[in-house]
Amino acid sequence: MENLTQPLMVAGIRLGTVCAGIKYPDRRDLVVIEAAAGTRVAAVFTRNAFRAAPVTVARVHLAAASPRYLLINTGNANAGTGRQGLADAEASCQTLAELTGCTPLEVLPFSTGVIGEPLPLFRLMAGLPAALAALQADGWEEAAHGIMTTDTRPKWASRRQTRNGREVTVTGMAKGAGMIRPDMATMLAFIATDAEVDQALLRQVLTEAMADSFNAITVDGDTSTNDSCVLLATGQSGAAIPAGGDEFEQFAGMVREVCRDLAQAIIRDGEGATKFITVQVEGGRDVAECRQVAYAIAHSPLVKTAFFASDPNWGRILAAVGRAGLNELEIDRVALHLDEVCIVREGCRAADYTEAQGQAVMARPEITIRVELGRGEATARIWTTDLSFDYVRINAEYRT
Amino acid sequence: MENLTQPLMVAGIRLGTVCAGIKYPDRRDLVVIEAAAGTRVAAVFTRNAFRAAPVTVARVHLAAASPRYLLINTGNANAGTGRQGLADAEASCQTLAELTGCTPLEVLPFSTGVIGEPLPLFRLMAGLPAALAALQADGWEEAAHGIMTTDTRPKWASRRQTRNGREVTVTGMAKGAGMIRPDMATMLAFIATDAEVDQALLRQVLTEAMADSFNAITVDGDTSTNDSCVLLATGQSGAAIPAGGDEFEQFAGMVREVCRDLAQAIIRDGEGATKFITVQVEGGRDVAECRQVAYAIAHSPLVKTAFFASDPNWGRILAAVGRAGLNELEIDRVALHLDEVCIVREGCRAADYTEAQGQAVMARPEITIRVELGRGEATARIWTTDLSFDYVRINAEYRT
Numbered sequence: 001m002e003n004l005t006q007p008l009m010v011a012g013i014r015l016g017t018v019c020a021g022i023k024y025p026d027r028r029d030l031v032v033i034e035a036a037a038g039t040r041v042a043a044v045f046t047r048n049a050f051r052a053a054p055v056t057v058a059r060v061h062l063a064a065a066s067p068r069y070l071l072i073n074t075g076n077a078n079a080g081t082g083r084q085g086l087a088d089a090e091a092s093c094q095t096l097a098e099l100t101g102c103t104p105l106e107v108l109p110f111s112t113g114v115i116g117e118p119l120p121l122f123r124l125m126a127g128l129p130a131a132l133a134a135l136q137a138d139g140w141e142e143a144a145h146g147i148m149t150t151d152t153r154p155k156w157a158s159r160r161q162t163r164n165g166r167e168v169t170v171t172g173m174a175k176g177a178g179m180i181r182p183d184m185a186t187m188l189a190f191i192a193t194d195a196e197v198d199q200a201l202l203r204q205v206l207t208e209a210m211a212d213s214f215n216a217i218t219v220d221g222d223t224s225t226n227d228s229c230v231l232l233a234t235g236q237s238g239a240a241i242p243a244g245g246d247e248f249e250q251f252a253g254m255v256r257e258v259c260r261d262l263a264q265a266i267i268r269d270g271e272g273a274t275k276f277i278t279v280q281v282e283g284g285r286d287v288a289e290c291r292q293v294a295y296a297i298a299h300s301p302l303v304k305t306a307f308f309a310s311d312p313n314w315g316r317i318l319a320a321v322g323r324a325g326l327n328e329l330e331i332d333r334v335a336l337h338l339d340e341v342c343i344v345r346e347g348c349r350a351a352d353y354t355e356a357q358g359q360a361v362m363a364r365p366e367i368t369i370r371v372e373l374g375r376g377e378a379t380a381r382i383w384t385t386d387l388s389f390d391y392v393r394i395n396a397e398y399r400t
Numbered sequence: 401m402e403n404l405t406q407p408l409m410v411a412g413i414r415l416g417t418v419c420a421g422i423k424y425p426d427r428r429d430l431v432v433i434e435a436a437a438g439t440r441v442a443a444v445f446t447r448n449a450f451r452a453a454p455v456t457v458a459r460v461h462l463a464a465a466s467p468r469y470l471l472i473n474t475g476n477a478n479a480g481t482g483r484q485g486l487a488d489a490e491a492s493c494q495t496l497a498e499l500t501g502c503t504p505l506e507v508l509p510f511s512t513g514v515i516g517e518p519l520p521l522f523r524l525m526a527g528l529p530a531a532l533a534a535l536q537a538d539g540w541e542e543a544a545h546g547i548m549t550t551d552t553r554p555k556w557a558s559r560r561q562t563r564n565g566r567e568v569t570v571t572g573m574a575k576g577a578g579m580i581r582p583d584m585a586t587m588l589a590f591i592a593t594d595a596e597v598d599q600a601l602l603r604q605v606l607t608e609a610m611a612d613s614f615n616a617i618t619v620d621g622d623t624s625t626n627d628s629c630v631l632l633a634t635g636q637s638g639a640a641i642p643a644g645g646d647e648f649e650q651f652a653g654m655v656r657e658v659c660r661d662l663a664q665a666i667i668r669d670g671e672g673a674t675k676f677i678t679v680q681v682e683g684g685r686d687v688a689e690c691r692q693v694a695y696a697i698a699h700s701p702l703v704k705t706a707f708f709a710s711d712p713n714w715g716r717i718l719a720a721v722g723r724a725g726l727n728e729l730e731i732d733r734v735a736l737h738l739d740e741v742c743i744v745r746e747g748c749r750a751a752d753y754t755e756a757q758g759q760a761v762m763a764r765p766e767i768t769i770r771v772e773l774g775r776g777e778a779t780a781r782i783w784t785t786d787l788s789f790d791y792v793r794i795n796a797e798y799r800t
Contacts, residue, residue: 047723048719048722048723049721049722049723049726049729049731050718050719050721050722050731050747051722077715079715079718079719080714080715080718080744080747080748080749081748081749082732082746082747082748082749083748084748085748114715115713115715115716115718115719116714116715116718116748116749225715225718225719225722299699301701301787301791301795302795305791305792305795305796306795306796308792308796309795309796309797311796313515314480314516315477315479315480315514315515315516315625316515318450318479318480318515318516318625319448319450319479319515319625321449321450322448322449322450322451322625323447323448323449323450324449326449329449331449331450332482344480346482347450347480347482348480348481348482348483348484348485348516349480349481349482349516387701387792388792389789389792389793391701391705391792392705392708392787392788392789392791392792393789395701395702395705395706395709396705396706396708396709396711397709
């Protein structure tokens with residue numbers, strides 16, 4: 001549904017996508033993103049200790065220079081590959097730099113795919129000239145295809161606003177369907193704007209947008225080794241974003257909406273997903289404990305299989321709340337709703353709840369689980385999927 | 401395989417099992433265990449905040465009196481049932497007390513089954529006279545059947561030693577196949593000995609035995625609302641256990657072995673399990689961080705589906721180690737073995753590892769994952785299962 005409209009072009013950004021045969025022949029698997037000179041870049045990366053070689057290299061390059069090119073491959077994660085992996089990631093940047101006349105530090109590498117296999121460096125390098133020849137401003141849709149792995153559909157989102165007579169555009173794309181419980185960022189997401197944004201401000205906008213988007217989703221609790229999210233601001237629209245006030249809020253809102261659209265698209269395309277589940281926890285002492293409860297629910301295989309079965313088996317949700325590790329949780333203050341249906345009040349089944357009500361809610365493709373803890377004012381909200389036969393099939397057959 | 405031998409009788413213990421129709425007709429679902437006067441009892445219970453009514457009642461009774469009867473039903477967990485659930489659990493104890501001439505405080509209630517449904521108290525009470533009439537010293541096997549839910553086979557274990565001319569026997573039974581990540585105890589386990597053991601010592605023996613058995617297993621990370629483990633010492637063998645020394649160690653060893661047999665039997669019978677997986681983490685700074693890494697591996701759906709597929713997809717194991725949340729983990733010190741095969745050395749694929757070696761190991765029904773962290777002397781070991789189509793099927797069809 002997020003793909004009914006085309007992604008909007010962003011002035012100063014061109015994208016080129018080719019089939020380089022990284023893992024399979026005739027599959028789009030190599031993407032180059034070119035950013036105009038003067039583009040500012042903010043990025044966040046996985047906190048997984050086994051971060052992939054390109055993540056390490058991208059962090060070093062980002063600290064040293066302003067990126068001009070992003071180099072993305074699928075089919076191979078270049079993770080668990082030790083020193084050779086680092087050398088390969090550097091070599092790929094070097095090659096792109098030679099072809100374009102920039103320095104290797106101005107290239108950020110990104111990889112996604114199987115872990116632990118050596119990067120097929122030669123095939124990657126051989127694909128670069130064609131990728132550069134393919135660069136075009138309306139290359140977003142092709143590129144969104146080019147970064148897919150087990151994704152069943154490409155994911156992009158766009159927002160556009162006019163401010164002081166100047167149009168500002170934000171467009172992003174993302175990939176990810178499994179090994180998804182981002183810890184800083186989803187597997188790969190690239191967002192660009194033509195607004196002119198100060199570097200520190202850009203970082204702030206990205207960090208805030210993450211909290212309520214990529215950092216609020218989980219498919220299977222497995223944080224990837226390659227999570228990366230990049231926000232580029234080319235400044236080509238001529239609209240400068242101030243450090244605060246309405247204009248800042250509107251711009252930050254656009255970025256947040258694009259990130260949330262992409263994050264939700266990842267969940268809708270979660271491996272084997274048949275349901276889109278919002279977990280909302282209210283009445284906690286702080287946001288951290290609300291998130292703790294929300295993730296205990298979202299990661300419970302028993303809760304997830306009950307949703308797959310459309311079975312209003314609410315006892316499993318209560319059991320997950322109870323094992324979330326909150327100190328001094330008073331269960332007779334806990335309430336549970338599925339959408340508009342109150343199932344649990346004061347810690348046990350609501351007197352007016354009927355199984356028929358529960359079944360009616362569970363039959364829906366999108367469901368909100370709302371838990372009231374009754375011990376504070378904090379809330380948190382995350383999005384997740386059910387656990388289906390197809391999740392098992394996909395992950396028993398596919399090698400990430 | 402644990403059932404090739406019969407459970408050994410324990411002097412002073414009788415068990416009676418009947419079909420009370422708690423949830424289904426003609427299914428053994430009500431068990432009474434009678435302990436001789438003077439029996440000492442130690443017990444541990446779930447730490448899930450949504451603990452079931454019988455858990456609350458059993459804790460109160462245990463603090464007030466020495467138990468003579470354990471009353472166990474399957475088919476209904478009496479959890480999430482509020483005040484009515486507490487009243488129902490008390491009423492069931494009251495009825496058994498009247499039938500046997502003891503006080504209600506001398507009865508401990510236990511329930512397992514679907515959460516959130518009212519306990520069918522009348523059917524339970526109606527079954528008690530027949531259960532009492534069925535009491536017999538060799539009732540362990542029947543009782544082990546009587547406490548099953550999604551279990552595919554009964555689980556028991558026995559040990560016997562002769563000490564100073566007196567035989568000491570330890571026999572236990574357990575149930576549990578899903579919603580298994582015990583936090584204090586597995587769903588239900590009952591262990592009895594005819595040794596004479598001081599109350600404080602009995603508690604110590606149980607606590608130590610738990611650490612390396614029921615508290616070291618996980619099927620799905622979902623701690624149940626009803627976990628309970630009870631150790632009864634009737635003293636009828638006449639062998640008194642001293643507070644230390646070889647005799648104590650040998651007795652504690654028997655209890656530990658029975659607990660471990662039962663815990664491993666639960667994993668072997670884990671919902672949908674096709675593999676028995678030992679996760680051993682070595683070289684940690686302390687046991688807590690070793691367990692943290694072990695559970696991150698054991699709970700990873702991606703690791704579990706790879707084992708189901710017999711796919712040596714070791715990158716998923718590394719990714720789980722990396723996201724386990726250890727501070728300052730140096731990945732180039734990490735090693736990974738599957739059984740005798742070294743796959744990862746110094747953080748990346750071992751030079752001499754071949755895919756064929758990995759496939760050969762993964763084809764085995766029992767596999768040990770051994771992770772070396774290289775930052776200390778601590779170790780931890782847990783047991784878990786893979787994640788199969790059948791896990792999803794069972795939990796999509798069955799209402800816990």
